[in-house]
Amino acid sequence: SEPHIQRAQDLERRIRVYEQMEESHDWPGALNAVDYTAMTLMTLVLVIGFYVWGY
Amino acid sequence: MANHEPVNHALEAERGDTPLLPSERMWGFWEFTYANSALAIATWAFLIGGATALFVGPKEGIAAIVIGNILGVLLATFSTCVPCGKYGTEQFTFLRSMFGGNGSRLVYVLAVVFLTMGWLAVLGLMFGRSIDGLTGLLSEHKTDPNGWIVLASGFFAILLTGIVVAKGPTSIKVFNTIVAPALIVIMGVMLYMILSKHSFAELMALPALDAPFDDKRVNFMIAVEVNMAAGFSWWPYIGNLARLSKNQRTAFWPNIIGIFAAASLGEVVGLLAASALGDSDPTVWMTHIGGLTFGVIALGFVAFANVTSMINILYTSIVGLRQLAGRKLREMSWELLVVLFCITPMAIVLFAPGIYDGFFIFLVWTSALNSALAGIGIADYFFLRRQRLNLRHLYASEGVSPFRFWKGFNPIALVALVAGFAIYVVVFNPQTLANTTFFTFATASLPSCLLAGLIHYGLTRALARQLGWGAYPKRDDSKTEALGLNAKGYSNE
Numbered sequence: 112s113e114p115h116i117q118r119a120q121d122l123e124r125r126i127r128v129y130e131q132m133e134e135s136h137d138w139p140g141a142l143n144a145v146d147y148t149a150m151t152l153m154t155l156v157l158v159i160g161f162y163v164w165g166y
Numbered sequence: 167m168a169n170h171e172p173v174n175h176a177l178e179a180e181r182g183d184t185p186l187l188p189s190e191r192m193w194g195f196w197e198f199t200y201a202n203s204a205l206a207i208a209t210w211a212f213l214i215g216g217a218t219a220l221f222v223g224p225k226e227g228i229a230a231i232v233i234g235n236i237l238g239v240l241l242a243t244f245s246t247c248v249p250c251g252k253y254g255t256e257q258f259t260f261l262r263s264m265f266g267g268n269g270s271r272l273v274y275v276l277a278v279v280f281l282t283m284g285w286l287a288v289l290g291l292m293f294g295r296s297i298d299g300l301t302g303l304l305s306e307h308k309t310d311p312n313g314w315i316v317l318a319s320g321f322f323a324i325l326l327t328g329i330v331v332a333k334g335p336t337s338i339k340v341f342n343t344i345v346a347p348a349l350i351v352i353m354g355v356m357l358y359m360i361l362s363k364h365s366f367a368e369l370m371a372l373p374a375l376d377a378p379f380d381d382k383r384v385n386f387m388i389a390v391e392v393n394m395a396a397g398f399s400w401w402p403y404i405g406n407l408a409r410l411s412k413n414q415r416t417a418f419w420p421n422i423i424g425i426f427a428a429a430s431l432g433e434v435v436g437l438l439a440a441s442a443l444g445d446s447d448p449t450v451w452m453t454h455i456g457g458l459t460f461g462v463i464a465l466g467f468v469a470f471a472n473v474t475s476m477i478n479i480l481y482t483s484i485v486g487l488r489q490l491a492g493r494k495l496r497e498m499s500w501e502l503l504v505v506l507f508c509i510t511p512m513a514i515v516l517f518a519p520g521i522y523d524g525f526f527i528f529l530v531w532t533s534a535l536n537s538a539l540a541g542i543g544i545a546d547y548f549f550l551r552r553q554r555l556n557l558r559h560l561y562a563s564e565g566v567s568p569f570r571f572w573k574g575f576n577p578i579a580l581v582a583l584v585a586g587f588a589i590y591v592v593v594f595n596p597q598t599l600a601n602t603t604f605f606t607f608a609t610a611s612l613p614s615c616l617l618a619g620l621i622h623y624g625l626t627r628a629l630a631r632q633l634g635w636g637a638y639p640k641r642d643d644s645k646t647e648a649l650g651l652n653a654k655g656y657s658n659e
Contacts, residue, residue, distance in 0.1 A: 121184070122184050122561055125184055125185050125187060125557075126185070126557045126558055126561065128187055129185060129253060129557050130557070130558075133554065138252065138413075138414070139188070139413055140412065140413025140414055140415045140416060141252065141413065141414045141415070142248065142414050142415055142418060146415060146418070146419075150240065150418075150422075153236075153422070154236055154237070154240055157232055157233070157236050158233050158236065158237065161228070161229040161232045161233055162229060162233060164225075164229060165225050165226050165227075165228055165229020165230070166226055166229055166386055
């Protein structure tokens with residue numbers, strides 16, 4: 112029950128959760144190709160659109 | 167020995183450096199959007215809009231605000247929110263994977279401590295000028311931008327900030343819930359007042375207030391660069407907010423609504439008001455925009471909102487400093503740390519108040535650093551590690567972690583950082599505004615970001631594996647090992 116041992120055990124537990132997600136490729140809400148395409152298109156439209164309109 | 171209080175691990179993870187589990191994260195899409203927007207809609211938006219008005223008229227200014235902010239925010243959030251949103255790690259703990267333990271401390275001092283001290287001085291002086299403007303509105307007092315009222319009030323604002331932060335975070339939340347909605351109302355009223363006096367076409371035809379060059383293209387690109395610096399200036403803070411979001415998607419998209427769109431809206435209001443009223447200083451144009459009553463309310467509120475922003479950034483910076491620093495700093499009392507942190511901004515207010523009028527110079531200097539940091543982060547996380555981070559290495563004690571690099575520093579990342587910073591200053595000197603032809607096509611932040619990323623990638627591929635640094639996956643590895651790690655022993659044991 113010593114705090115530093117509790118913390119080490121807690122950190123181990125947290126790392127294992129992420130290792131299991133990594134192994135099973137189970138990442139709910141992860142960014143995917145649709146997100147990256149959307150943000151690229153959005154940026155291009157904003158940059159080119161406002162450049163043409165404003166300058 | 168068995169009578170210790172049980173440790174609340176979820177709370178410790180939230181306030182400490184261990185990875186937050188998805189089930190513990192408190193912010194969904196709209197909660198993070200609100201927090202993000204509340205951070206963005208602060209008085210600095212008026213300052214940045216006013217600075218933009220110096221270089222270009224409103225039409226070009228709106229374009230510069232949108233272009234600069236979207237590019238800066240996108241690159242800053244790619245390198246921070248995406249990894250911190252995936253693994254729930256504290257931002258500067260995550261940076262151990264590319265800079266080493268001591269390297270991430272060095273980056274913290276450069277990017278957070280210096281930036282916070284500069285902003286405390288600028289916002290303190292803005293508070294001082296608001297009080298000076300209020301005094302001018304309510305009495306026969308003639309305002310003086312660097313007079314004793316401004317300096318004394320600025321000093322008082324930093325002192326008040328220090329006192330509130332020394333008392334702890336409970337009062338901070340109350341201020342935050344009031345300020346952002348009220349600032350939106352004030353912005354709406356300002357926009358209405360400006361548009362009721364000028365048609366949109368008239369506004370768009372107004373000239374720049376003080377264009378430094380004859381070449382319109384150079385002035386436009388400086389305006390873009392100032393706004394890109396504003397976008398990049400979120401780099402030191404935004405990762406630690408993103409880790410509180412439920413997943414990676416929730417950690418990324420609210421930034422587009424908050425620190426891009428909401429901040430841009432505030433800057434556009436500042437730009438239009440500065441252009442229409444002929445002064446880039448918000449504390450000056452607020453006294454002219456809507457008569458005595460509105461001037462008093464707006465200036466009084468801006469003074470209050472400044473102190474709230476100052477409290478936020480000072481509190482966040484000191485919490486981070488305590489987590490990252492060695493034992494000596496951790497054992498130092500909270501109050502003493504606050505006092506030490508406030509000395510430099512107080513000295514700037516008293517002896518170098520010119521930082522306020524040239525605040526965009528300070529902002530652009532920070533971008534020389536932040537753009538290179540973003541480039542290194544993107545190269546390391548996306549291209550070298552292919553979005554997979556070994557948490558066991560990240561939290562292993564520094565003696566055995568592959569992220570020890572060389573004495574806790576990654577020389578490759580530091581060389582890339584210096585190169586990115588240097589190319590920025592060569593392409594565009596923030597102090598003198600001297601620039602190359604290349605700057606008028608590419609800005610300075612983008613080459614800095616790209617060069618730092620390329621150097622970090624190239625040198626890591628060439629040297630890191632031979633030197634045993636960083637546990638980078640092989641170029642043709644399709645799978646980064648997640649388990650089977652030799653490094654044991656934890657940094658918080």
